[in-house]
Amino acid sequence: MDNFTLLDPTYMPSTWQLLKEFWQFNDMNVLWVLMGSILLGISASVIGSFAFLRRRSLIGDALAHAALPGVMMAFLLFQTRDPMVMFLGAVISSFIGFFIIDWLPKNTKIKPDAALAITLSFFFALGLMLLSFIQGMEVENKSGLDKILFGQAAAMTRDDINLLMYVTIFILINVVLFFQKFRLIAFNSNYARSLGVAVNRYELLLALLIVMSVVVGLQLVGVVLMAAVLLTPVATARLWSNQLRNILLLAGAVGAMSAIISTQISYLAPAMPTGPWMVVSLSSLFFLSLLFAPDKGLVQRYLKQYQLRQRVSQENILRTLYKLWERSQFEQNNFNISDIQALRAMPPQTLRKTLRHLCRKNLLRESALGFRFTKSGLEQATQLTRRHRLWENYLNEHLALSPDQVHSQAERIEHILTLEQEKQLEEELKDSLQDPHGNAIPNRAAGIKL
């Protein structure tokens, strides 16, 4: 970005010095770019959230492309680069695009995705045509018009920033005022209609707000990348929260954060463009969240899965020990590994590890004679067996499954039955003392004689 190149070519500051310079805002231009990017990051993220929630994510992309011919026409007609003129041109042409996208599926057999694709490429092509036409003309000011394709933050002027600020404030005020209605419509628009809410009017307002934020974003990130600034923040925020209010706040924060990161990078490395860096940092934040967010993050999910698998194999061993104990007429409370493995197929390594875990949890105790139940270990084993056999009975009685079938089902269900469900089962199977295989169902407080 030429505005960032430093005047003295022999001056080679360190990264640290550059960062310090950046935050001192000696260069007013730095302040403009930073402010502009932050404002755009916030407004686009917040309004993009509603498009995302209504599952109309691509609308932003289409509207950004649809803005291109408007900008070119505005320039052709008025021969000026005044931001207000460009803005109006872009808004008008985006809106025409919006209506075509809306009208086609309602009145023809064309599906919404096709309508979007057709409109997007048609307007983009039209814009490119006009652009090359302008570039062939002998007019002033025409240089830089092509920057709208990929954006050029460094070329932002005071006027651009002012416009951005008005638009951002306008968008945020509307979102705050109409939050309830926007949410209602995004959630269930038919129901909103049945309440008598003027859904069409709100949809139009929402479209206007999206168009506005897209259009002011063109200068910064350009036609092609605009969709990312609308959607990636909310996709990121959705991973962290289930509350729409928090999602909107978070999305705004993510948008602003990406703006700060990207302006700094393009200041440190002057050849680096702000717009693409904004999108790259947004995507990085998204992928980091995808990995590390609580609940929905992949790492967390993997850990939970791993813990579940461990718990299941521990509980399986307890069940096996119970069966061995039962076979010895409840006499022999010492079990060796070979007996366990005879009853429960498991690789020796896993088996030993699981036994170790059970000892550490104080459910088993190891001695020279083998492994034996502790009091709590026996309680848990009894409970699992009880649940297993109750469930077998339930399936056998209500679904008429054979004893073989019920066993494999119960092997899984035993791990997730709760006390409440256990009591419910008990109630439904009043007098069952034996499971379908003829084994006794242990009482909840089974005679624990160790």
Add this chain to the structure above:
Amino acid sequence: MNHNSVRPAPIKVQNLSMRYHHKPVLTDVSFDIPEGKTIAIVGPNGAGKSTLLKGIMGLEPLIEGSVSFFGKPLADKRLSTAYVPQREEIDWDFPISVMDVVLMGRHGQLKLWQRPSKLDHEIAEQALKDLQMWDFRDRQISQLSGGQQQRVFLARALAQQANLYLMDEPFAGVDVATEKAIIELFKTLKTQGKTIVCVHHDLNTVSEYFDWVLFINARLVAAGPVEEVLTKENLQKTYGGRLSLLNDLTEEMYRTRLNQAHKSD
């Protein structure tokens, strides 16, 4: 039907026709429903039951015909009318809590940017309690079972405090507890003199849950009190397949735009 009542019928449908592209979905349907009763709309898959409900609520366009609510157009009777859409219609992953969904029922009364007041919260609370969902008020809707989702939808409609309830398949895929809760709700609403219209799919329970029945299969087959209308003959007419000639000719009429040409004659 309902000749003796002084008040106009909660819903009066006259010569209603609807279509999907050129395919006729409903043709020339007319009926009145009585006040203070539970009414089932019954018919085979694709008979146009949900479409009829949407047409009545003005959610899908009518090609012909009119609907009045207590003798007035819907716009004047919005606050007396509550609609419960099909559960499958919405995205249950939407980030919203049970309480916020039920509060949506109050939006018919709120102006523009207005937020639900304390009174609105109390009404929503009562609606949730009536459907035994109060303990779930802070849950995300994605964490609910199918039956609980249905109860949230019903609580939302209840929060509208309407006189007329139109429900699209409230009994579809719900558990026993929810089914009982819905029946209880019907009883309570009926004692308050309110009218309930339901799209219903289960013939076995029609006579148990409903006072009145409308048999629909692309047209109105029969309408009236269950004990009079639930006959073998009517069932046969409803489930015995469409009249293909009627169907084909109506489609042809829409395709050629004859109905418009004829009007402008």
